Amino acid sequence: MTTRTERDAPPVDAEQQALFDALIADEQRIEPRDWMPDAYRRTLIRQISQHAHSEIIGMQPEGNWITRAPSLKRKAILLAKVQDEAGHGLYLYSAAQTLGITREEMTRQLIDGEAKYSSIFNYPTPTWADMGAIGWLVDGAAICNQVPLCRASYGPYGRAMVRICKEESFHQRQGFEILLTLMQGTPAQRRMAQDAVNRWYWPSLAMFGPPDDQSPNSAQSMAWKIKRFSNDELRQRFVAMLVPQAEVLGVTLPDPDLRWDPETERYEMGEIDWDDFFAVLRGHGPCNAERLQRRRDAHEDGAWVREAAAEYARKRAAQEQAEAA
Ligand SMILES: [Fe+2]
Ligand SMILES: [Fe+2]
Numbered sequence: 001m002t003t004r005t006e007r008d009a010p011p012v013d014a015e016q017q018a019l020f021d022a023l024i025a026d027e028q029r030i031e032p033r034d035w036m037p038d039a040y041r042r043t044l045i046r047q048i049s050q051h052a053h054s055e056i057i058g059m060q061p062e063g064n065w066i067t068r069a070p071s072l073k074r075k076a077i078l079l080a081k082v083q084d085e086a087g088h089g090l091y092l093y094s095a096a097q098t099l100g101i102t103r104e105e106m107t108r109q110l111i112d113g114e115a116k117y118s119s120i121f122n123y124p125t126p127t128w129a130d131m132g133a134i135g136w137l138v139d140g141a142a143i144c145n146q147v148p149l150c151r152a153s154y155g156p157y158g159r160a161m162v163r164i165c166k167e168e169s170f171h172q173r174q175g176f177e178i179l180l181t182l183m184q185g186t187p188a189q190r191r192m193a194q195d196a197v198n199r200w201y202w203p204s205l206a207m208f209g210p211p212d213d214q215s216p217n218s219a220q221s222m223a224w225k226i227k228r229f230s231n232d233e234l235r236q237r238f239v240a241m242l243v244p245q246a247e248v249l250g251v252t253l254p255d256p257d258l259r260w261d262p263e264t265e266r267y268e269m270g271e272i273d274w275d276d277f278f279a280v281l282r283g284h285g286p287c288n289a290e291r292l293q294r295r296r297d298a299h300e301d302g303a304w305v306r307e308a309a310a311e312y313a314r315k316r317a318a319q320e321q322a323e324a325a
Contacts, residue, residue: 024225029155032098040224043217044154045099047226049106052092053117056110057291059085061125062134070128077174078131084167091164095156111296119277120203122285129182129189129196135175136245137197137204143168144238145208148228157226176245183250190250197246198254205269206277208235239267 016035023030030036059082066082069075093103109115120138125131146165152158182193209215209231221227229237239258246253257270280288 024153027225029158030153031155039220041099043221043224044157044226045096045101047221048092048096048099048157049101049109050116050118052089052096052106053110053115054121055085055089055092057117057295058121058138059089060291060294061121061123061287062131064125065128065131068128069131074178081135081171081174084171088164088167091160092157095154095160098156107299111292111299113283113292116281118207119280119285120207122280122288122291123199123203124286127192127196129179129192130200132175132178132182132193133196133200135171135173136179137175137200137242138207139168139171139175140241141204141207141238143172144234144241148234149226151225151228153225176249179249179251193249194251197251201254202272203277205235205238206272206274208232208238210274235269236266239269243267 013035017037020030020034020036020040023034030040062078062082062085066075066078069078093106096106097103106115110117125134143165146161146168150158150161150165152161179193179197182189209218212218212230212232215231218227218230222230242253243258243260255270257268259268260266261268279285283289
């Protein structure tokens with residue numbers, strides 16, 4: 001058996017690279033059958049699979065409240081929202097599979113703790129108001145991040161994002177509406193809503209990633225037209241969306257330094273606690289271990305379903321073969 005060494009690797013096909021570059025420059029889409037640079041493929045596999053894992057792990061903090069929702073209507077809405085997130089995970093796993101990685105491998109990376117997912121889902125949800133704050137802030141940040149991804153240069157990713165974004169808009173509205181109802185309630189309900197906003201505000205700002213001058217991979221992603229706006233630009237858009245909505249709700253955004261600067265036409269804001277962000281990312285958040293363990297257990301509990309489905313498919317194929325003969 002021979003193994004291929006770096007030296008034997010074929011040189012990058014200049015013609016194919018030129019065609020790829022031209023498609024990107026021309027705002028065309030790269031499709032699974034097209035040639036693409038290895039680094040582009042690897043970047044997309046990492047980004048799309050992390051995104052899928054985030055949707056799946058993201059079901060847990062809210063799933064926690066399905067049995068305790070305060071009314072049948074709230075339960076139905078929350079159930080639908082959490083199911084949407086499962087759907088998002090599945091579209092995204094399918095999009096990643098078109099790049100040549102298997103679903104099994106992605107699942108293994110997640111449950112072995114090798115893969116990352118959005119750090120925001122490692123925070124606890126102790127009150128019902130957290131359902132409001134997650135919908136308003138976390139799904140709100142997701143919308144700001146994801147609407148530009150509808151134009152991502154990789155076809156299957158961009159197309160998956162179109163439907164996902166429509167559903168995210170519903171998620172944000174339902175969260176806003178939960179908070180609005182609480183803010184019109186008793187003093188205790190208003191305090192609960194404000195407390196949840198205080199806890200989710202900073203982690204939701206951190207969802208956009210480190211400041212531009214500390215985000216080394218952003219430039220390449222923007223050159224490939226996977227990413228369309230920088231982390232800081234997206235954070236600005238998010239805050240611009242929140243400020244008038246916070247006024248309608250009657251909640252305070254917990255940043256005393258937040259103010260509009262008419263000269264730069266940007267929001268000035270306080271410093272995000274990046275040490276905390278990176279600690280949670282490295283696995284030291286309040287719920288990292290619990291989230292992963294729950295996912296691992298669900299995977300093991302579902303083993304019989306996968307085995308039964310595979311066995312059924314095998315029997316069907318054998319039956320069809322026998323009938324054809
Ligand atoms: Fe989602
Ligand atoms: Fe969502």
